[in-house]
Amino acid sequence: MNRIVLIGNGFDLAHKKRTSYNNFLKDYWKGIIENIKLLREFESYQDDNILIKQTPGNYTNASDFEDLQTSVFRYGKSKIEFKNSFLAHLTKIHGVNSWVDVETEYYFLLKTILNGQNHDQNEEIQKLNGDFKIIKTLLSDYLKRVDNSFNQSQCYETIRDIGFKIYENLNPKDFSESFLDKYANDQYSVIKDQLDFFLSNRMLPDNISQSNRLLIENINSLDPIKQIKKILRYGSASNYFDLVPNSTLLLNFNYTNTTNYYEDPRHFERFSDTLTKVSLNHIHGDLNNQKTNPMIFGFGDELDEDYMRIEKTNNNDFLENVKSINYLESDNLKKLLEFANSDDYQIYIMGHSCGVSDRTLLNTLFEHKNCATVKFFYHKKEDGTDNYSDIIRNISRNFNDKAIMRERVVNKKYCYPLEG
Numbered sequence: 001m002n003r004i005v006l007i008g009n010g011f012d013l014a015h016k017k018r019t020s021y022n023n024f025l026k027d028y029w030k031g032i033i034e035n036i037k038l039l040r041e042f043e044s045y046q047d048d049n050i051l052i053k054q055t056p057g058n059y060t061n062a063s064d065f066e067d068l069q070t071s072v073f074r075y076g077k078s079k080i081e082f083k084n085s086f087l088a089h090l091t092k093i094h095g096v097n098s099w100v101d102v103e104t105e106y107y108f109l110l111k112t113i114l115n116g117q118n119h120d121q122n123e124e125i126q127k128l129n130g131d132f133k134i135i136k137t138l139l140s141d142y143l144k145r146v147d148n149s150f151n152q153s154q155c156y157e158t159i160r161d162i163g164f165k166i167y168e169n170l171n172p173k174d175f176s177e178s179f180l181d182k183y184a185n186d187q188y189s190v191i192k193d194q195l196d197f198f199l200s201n202r203m204l205p206d207n208i209s210q211s212n213r214l215l216i217e218n219i220n221s222l223d224p225i226k227q228i229k230k231i232l233r234y235g236s237a238s239n240y241f242d243l244v245p246n247s248t249l250l251l252n253f254n255y256t257n258t259t260n261y262y263e264d265p266r267h268f269e270r271f272s273d274t275l276t277k278v279s280l281n282h283i284h285g286d287l288n289n290q291k292t293n294p295m296i297f298g299f300g301d302e303l304d305e306d307y308m309r310i311e312k313t314n315n316n317d318f319l320e321n322v323k324s325i326n327y328l329e330s331d332n333l334k335k336l337l338e339f340a341n342s343d344d345y346q347i348y349i350m351g352h353s354c355g356v357s358d359r360t361l362l363n364t365l366f367e368h369k370n371c372a373t374v375k376f377f378y379h380k381k382e383d384g385t386d387n388y389s390d391i392i393r394n395i396s397r398n399f400n401d402k403a404i405m406r407e408r409v410v411n412k413k414y415c416y417p418l419e420g
Contacts (some may be wrong), residue, residue, distance in 0.1 A: 007258075010353070012256055036052070036060055101355060176372060203405060284296045349377065377417065
């Protein structure tokens with residue numbers, strides 16, 4: 001059995017990397033303010049995104065967008081004019097909610113154009129895509145700076161704790177009932193001949209492993225599969241079964257290199273002498289390798305009821321930032337599907353919100369015939385509350401078959417926080 005670890009932005013945040021879209025927007029406006037401080041009073045400022053006809057120059061003491069907006073009006077009776085309409089939208093939403101999912105907002109505006117009355121959709125969608133591309137470039141530059149300035153030694157404890165979770169043994173208590181039946185049958189088929197020999201001769205065959213020896217000694221001929229299932233539920237199941245995943249895939253939805261700290265399981269192995277085979281897949285691109293693995297940034301909810309209408313427009317500009325199409329720019333998706341098809345697997349979710357912007361891909365993994373279980377590592381807040389219920393609601397949206405969801409998603413009793 002294998003394991004797929006879905007890694008999202010919360011994973012980076014757990015390492016104290018300032019990689020949220022909120023962090024990005026704050027940094028953007030901080031940079032604008034620093035540029036304005038280099039100007040004289042009432043001097044104009046403009047770039048690809050904004051225009052301010054009269055700035056307070058080095059007299060400004062602004063620290064964020066709201067402060068800057070007030071300062072611009074107070075000093076020069078001027079205002080911040082947006083040339084980038086998408087940035088204007090993000091800034092407005094950010095100001096209201098203090099956090100924003102850029103990809104979800106892009107898809108919202110895309111559908112607004114689709115449903116609008118303006119007959120010149122070509123111009124609108126090309127403007128939106130152009131504005132979105134600028135934000136994508138700014139985000140890429142920002143994340144590179146975050147990665148380059150990060151000191152790994154500052155979060156040694158976090159890396160150790162998360163590494164132990166990634167490479168922990170399989171826990172049969174996480175398995176769905178149907179998969180537990182399958183697993184027990186598979187285990188029985190492995191030891192059947194040895195068990196028959198033992199029951200017939202009252203002695204164990206030569207060259208038997210210690211784990212199989214213990215297992216055979218604890219079952220009889222009455223109902224061996226039922227007894228194997230019972231032993232699987234023991235806290236000491238690892239004494240009877242090899243519960244180290246055959247292979248572990250780190251599926252990185254981020255653009256940063258935080259997952260690189262976890263590529264060698266020997267740094268975290270403490271359960272047995274067996275090591276899982278590890279592979280890393282930057283499914284959304286790699287900031288340090290953009291020629292062969294370009295940044296994928298857009299929307300991935302082809303299950304949405306409006307997506308079919310988007311395709312029927314016969315306008316390729318609407319599809320410029322569809323993830324499923326852009327996945328074809330590399331072989332990452334092909335490798336992921338090869339891994340999923342190769343054997344049964346367990347899914348660990350670490351820091352991924354499971355929002356609709358990745359719905360198509362997540363649905364493929366969650367409802368795949370080889371998926372045995374889906375386990376979420378939640379974020380525990382300082383006030384003692386956590387986001388388990390919020391993420392489970394998001395996870396449910398990625399299942400079309402709710403019966404499969406109820407069977408495969410691990411309940412909170414067997415889940416625990418990502419941090420600590």
